Amino acid sequence: MSARAGGALLVAGTTSDAGKSVVTAGICRWLARQGVKVAPFKAQNMSLNSFVTADGAEIGRAQAMQAAACGLEPVADMNPILLKPGSDRRSQVVVMGRPLADVDAMEYGAYKDRLRRVAVEALERLRAEYDAVICEGAGSPAEINLRKGDIANMGLARAAGLPVIVVGDIDRGGVFASLYGTVALLDADDQRLISGFVINKFRGAMELLRPGLDMITELAGRPVLGVLPWVEGNWVDVEDSLALRTDPVPAGPAYGAQTLRVAVVRLPRISNFTDLDALACEPGVVVRFVTTPAELDDADLVVLPGTRATVSDLRWLRERGLAEAVAARAERGLPVLGVCGGYQMLARRIRDDVESGAGEVPGLGLLPAEVEFGPEKILGRPVGTAYGARVAAYEIHHGVVAVDGGAEPFLDGCRAGSVWGTTWHGAMENDEFRRAFLSEVAALAGRAYTPAEPGVSFAELRERRLDALGDLVERHLDTGALLRLLEEGPPAGLPPLPPGGTMGA
Structure with missing residues (x-):
């Protein structure tokens, strides 16, 4: 089984959160298990969940x-353009892993030609090195108001001659209309690249779905390449807060005395909330995202996570009454953890002339520290120790924290009483450290919780979940058709659908 050198396809979706990221990951894992040298690619990503590569690039x-x-170490070519929203209108533009500018939606247009070249060149480098490149689109290819300057969906597919498969989320409803409408809204040249459909998140009787599959194939002139079933809890590093669960969680009495309850404040510009994934995997630990003071009442640990807008989200924290509630917990000796932007909020004072331009603002004053935002973003993969355990992590921040004294060191941050703060992301993925930290949290909270022995290996758990995605692709998608698309490109003779249009570049 092989794909020709440089073969590539684009996984697009009818909407955000249709499942593009996990379908892309599943195809990548399936191909890698077949011995194909494969790499992922996303030309332009808008996300506040980011990572630092070994050479210090942010993707x-x-x-x-x-x-x-x-089975690869990530590199900047896999995500050459990253947009990090700081407000509803402005985003930081990260190009090849380094910040380029902060722009609003209209200003961004001036960069499009340059960024299109950057994206196409990055893809070309990957195609020269790998047998196959599985590209992920962004949002929907049928966002016709954005098509002229598109560099992530059909603009990329046209520039690189990529076959495109479109993923539809049946759990949202209206999947057949979404699939057909996505194709019909494209112009004829874009339509020629749409090579098939995948239906995602199906739970029901295939006998009832089958007529619809036959009808959409006939109407759209493209095959359905498979139906992926709904799999509860098979998350893998979700891309943005759209995927965060907001279901109500029962209050304390629903849990036993040995259950540890973690409340993560869902800040408006929450970033890198994947930091909490490892906590949620521990047996006996319940992690929930909260937005009101009352939801903190029964928490054993409150986490202020990362944010792209520290000062703005701190103001929101105060307006919601959450700042007062967090401070009251700390006064009672109950555990509070701040990560990156959340750590900065815990300081006495924040000076920000860079991210918000707000100048000096008071922090929560729960840690003896002061924060100064600098123009240069700090990117790194630090390694340290805590609780006698090795901790490998990554950091992404403009704010530099200076500890005044009277606090214990903690992962390049500090601790005062029951309050911890660190700039390091991903620390909880270190198994020995995570269990030691949770043990101390439980002791401070008066909870009978003890970590399971021998405990969860988060790295192994992630691998199992990636294997499960590869299994879904192998069992439920037409893998022969996927290989043909990689080897031969878009099929000839795909019919155009009315009404079409003239939106293409």
């Missing part, structure tokens, strides 16, 4: 996960 966290599915 989307989803592409780092997809690289793991391929």
Whole structure:
């Protein structure tokens, strides 16, 4: 089984969160298991979940996960353009792993020609090195108001001659209309690249779905390449907060005395919330995302996570009454953890002339530290020790924290009483450290929880979940058709659908 050198295809979706990232990861893992030298690619990613490569470049966290599915160390070419929203209108533009500018939606247009070249060149380098490159689109290819300057979906597919498969989320409803409408809204040249459909998140009777599969194939002139079943809890480093669960969680009495309850404040610009994935995997630990003071009442640990907008989200924290609730917990000696932006909020003072331009603002004052935002972003893969355990992590921040004294060191941050703060992301993925930290949290909270022995290996768990995605692709998709697309490109003679249009570049 082989794919010709440089073969590539694009996994697009009818909507955000349709499953593009996990389908891409699943195809990557399946190909890697067949001995194909494969790499992931996403030309332009808008996400606040990011990762730092070994050489200090910042890319989307989803592409780092997809690289793991391929058995690769991630590199900047896998995600050459990353947009990190700081507000509803402005984003930081990260190009080849380094910040380029902060722009609004209209200003971004001035960069499009340059960025299109960057994206195409990065893809060309990967295609020259690997047998196959599985590209992930962004949002939907049928966002016709954005098509003219598109560099992530059909703009990329046209520039590189990529066959495109479109993933539809049946759990949202209206999947057949979404699939057909996605193709119909494209112009004829774009339509010629749409080579098949994948239906995702199906739970039901295939006998009832089968007529619809036959009808969409006839109507759209493209085959359905498979139906992926709904699999509860098979997350892998989700891309953005759209995928965060917001279901109500029962209050304390629903849990036993040995259950450890972690409340993560869902900040408006929450970033790198994948830091908490490893906690959620521990037996006896329940992690929930919260937005009100009342939801902190029964928590054993409150986490202030990373954020792309520290000062703005700190103001939101105060407006919601959460700042007062967090401070009250600390006064009672109950555990509070701040990570990156959350750590900065715990300081006495924040000076920010860079990210928000707000100047000096008071922090929560729960740690003896001050924060100064610098123009240069700090990117790194630090290694240290805590609780006698080795900790490997990564850091991404403009804010530099200076500890005044009177605090214990903690992962290049500090600790005062029951309050910890660190700039390091991913620390909880270190198994020995995580279990030691949770043991101390439980002791401070008066909880009978003890970590399971021998405990969870988070790295092994991630590998099992990536294997499960590869299994889904192998069992439920037409893998022969996928290989033909990689080997031969888009099939000839795909019919155009009315009404079509003239949106293409």
